[in-house]
Amino acid sequence: MIGAVWFWIVAGMLAAYVVLDGFDLGVGILLPFLARSEYDRRQVLRSIGPVWDGNEVWLLAGGGTLFFAFPLLYASAFSGFYLPLMIVLWLLILRGLGIELRSQVESEVWRSFFDGIFVLSSSLLAIFYGAALANVIRGVPIGTDRYFFLPLWTNWQTGVSPGILDWYTVLGGVVALVALAHHGALWLAYKCQGDLEVRASKIAKRLFPVLVAITLVSLPATVIARPNSLASYQQHPVLFIVPVLVLVALIAIAILRARKQSLYSFLASSLYLAVMLVGAAAGLYPVLLPSTNPAVKDITVAEALSGSYPIHVGLIWWTFGIFLAVLYFTVSYWLFRGKVSSDAGYDHE
C-alpha cells in the first residue's frame, strides 16, 4: 500500500516535470520557427525566463525522491542507462547555459551561438525523454544481479536484448518532440502578443493533427512492444478512463484554441501530457522496470521499496515540502502572470 503511494508520488513528480519543463522545452524547439527578429527572440525567452529553472527542479526533486523511495531502481536504471543519461546531463548543462548566458554579451555572434545551443539541446532532450519513457515501458535486459547495461542500439528491434534506440523508443522520442513542441506553442500563444501570438497559435494548429495521429499510432505500438502493458487495464477496467481522458483533452485543446482561449487550451494540453503519463504509469504498476528476458523477474515496487521506517517518515516531510513548493509556484506564476513583451520585459518602470 505504502509502495503504491510512493510509486504515484514519483510518477506524479515526473509528470509535473514533463508538464512544466515541457513547455519551456517546447519553446526551445520552436524558437527558430517562430522568432524572426531579436525583438521576437527576447520576447520568447522572457516568457520562460523567471520560471524555467523552477520547472527543471521537478526533475531533480523527482530523481532524488526516486532514489530515496526505490534505491534498487535508482542504482539499476541509472547505471544501466549510463550513456544516454550522461548525454541528458550534458544537454541539461548546455540548455541552462543557452538560456542564461545568451544576453550576457551584446554581440550577434554570441547570441546566435547560445540560441543555437538552446534550440539543439531542447529538441534533443525532448527526444531523449520520449525514448527514455519508451525504454521503461518496453523493458530492459535485467540480469540476475538486478543490473543491466544497455548499448545505444543493437538491431533496432524490441525483444530480449534491445538497445536504447529501437523502432519503438524512436517513436517515443518523436511523440515527445511533437507533443512538447505543441505544448510550447500553446504556452507562447498564451504569453506573447502581436505577431508572435498569431504565429504561435498557427503553429499549434498545424502541429495538432500530427499530434493526434502520432498519439493514435503510439497506443497500439505500445501493446506490440510490451504485450503485458494491457494486463493492468484488463485487471482494473476503470483505467480505460485514461484513453478516454486523452481524447477529451485533445478535443478540448482544439475547441479552446479555436475560441482563442489560450490559457485554457494550454491547460488542456497539460492535461493531455499528464494523462498520457498516468496511463503509462498505470500500465506499468506494480512493475518499475520490466525485464525483457522471460527468465528474469521484473523489478517491482515491492522489491525496490526502501525500508519501512524511512518511507513512513518520508511521507510526512514530503507532504510538507511539496505543500511549500506548490505555494512558491503559485506565488511565482501569479506574479509573472499575463502577457510579456520584449523591451518592456517584466521589470519595466
Add this chain to the structure above:
Amino acid sequence: MDRLLLDRIQFAFTITYHYLFPQLTMGLALLIVVLKWIALRKNDERYNQAARFWAKIFAVNFVLGVVTGIPMEFQFGTNWSEFSRQTGGVIGQPLAMEGVFSFFLESTFLGLFLFGEKRISRLAHFGAAFMVWLGSWISGFFIIVTDAWMQHPVAYHVLPNGTYEVASFRGLLLNPWAWIQYAHNMCGAVVTGAFVMAATGAFYLLDKREVEFGKLFLKVGVIAGLLSCLVQIFPTGDIHGRYVAKHQPAAMAGMEGLFHSEMGAPIVLMGQPNMEQQKIDNPLAVNKVLSFLIYGTTRAEVQGLDHFPRDQWPTTLPLLYYSYHIMAGLGTWFALLMVVAVFLLWRGKLYTTRWVLWPILLSFPLPYIANTAGWMTAEIGRQPWLVYGLLRTAAGYSPHVSSGNSLFTLLGFLGMYSVLSILWVVIVYRVIQQGPNMPKNNNETLAA
C-alpha cells in the same frame, strides 16, 4: 585503465568543479542580504545598487552551480550504483529532502529576486533575497548531512539483505559530525564571498574608478572576511579537528604526517612526507603542539600511522597531507590579512594603503583553493572507505559500466567544463568592467 580510479577521478573532478560556484553563491547570498538590509535600514540607494551588481555576479555563478550540480545527483546512480543500492535507505533521505526543501525555494525566489524588483515592494524584494540565501544554505545542510553520514555513520541499522536503513530520522539530521562540518563549511563559503567582494573593491580603488563602490565593497568585504576567518579557525576548525582525531584517527595521522605514535606529538608546519622511509623530509615542526591541540595537554599520546594496519591507511596519503596543510596555511594567511585590513579600516587608512590593497586583490583565488583543499582533506581522509568503517570505496562502484564508458564521460566532462571556465571568465570580467553604475534596467541581460 582502472575502473575504480576512473570513477573516483570523475566524481572528484565534477564535484570539485561544481563546488567552485556554490561556495561563492552561498557566501554572496548572505552578503547580498546584508547589503539589502543596510539599504532598507539606512534608506540608502547605493547599497541597493551594490546588491544589484552582486546579483549579476551571483546569477552567473548560480547558473553554473545549477548546471554542474545536476550531474552530481545522478552520478550516485550512474557510477556508484552499489553504494546507492546499499545506502539509499539512509542517504536517499537527505538527498531527496534537498530537492524538495531547497531547490524549489531557491529557484522560485531567485526568479523573483532577479526579475521581480519592480513588481514587488522593497521589503518583499529583501524577503526574496533572504529566501534565496535560506534556500542555498538549506541545500548545503542536506548535502553535508549526506557526507557526514559517510564520514561518521550514525542512526542506521543493517537489513537482512545487507543494505542500510536509517533507524532514526532525528539521529540522522542531528549527527554531530554534520553540524560541526556544516558550520565550518558555510563559514568557508562566507570567506570566499567576502574575499571576492573585498578583492573587487580593491581592484576598483587601485584602478581608480568606481571609487565609491570600491570603498563600499571593501568595507563590507573585509569586515565579513575577518569575522568568517576567525570563526573558521576557532571554534569551527578546532572542534572539527578534534572530531576527526577522535573518530578517524588514521585520517588525522595522515593529515599531520605523523608516521609514528608519539607522546607530546609535534605539529609539522612544512615538510614532504616520505612514504618509503615513513618520515617527513625537511620538517619544520613545533614540538608538543599537536598533542595540545587535540587533547589540551602537551603530554598526551597521539596515534601515528604505525598504529593502524596498512589497509586502513588513507589512500594517496601525501595528497591528504598536502591538502590539509594548504588549507590550514591559507586559513592563517586569511586571518592575518583581514586583521591588518580591518585595523586600517578602523584607522581610516585602508582605502589609500596600496600595499594592503594589492594583497587583498591578489588573494581572491585563495579561498577557492582553501575550500577545495578542505574538502579534499575530508574526502581523501575518509579513504579507503566510502562509508567510514562500513563500505569500502572499491566495493561501491557500478558493476556493469566498463572503464571505456567511464573514460568517455570523464573526457566529456573535462571538455565541457573547460568551455564553462572560459565563459565564466569572459562574463565575470565583463560584469566587473561594466561596474555597479550600470543603468537600472539593463534589458540586454535576461537574468538581471
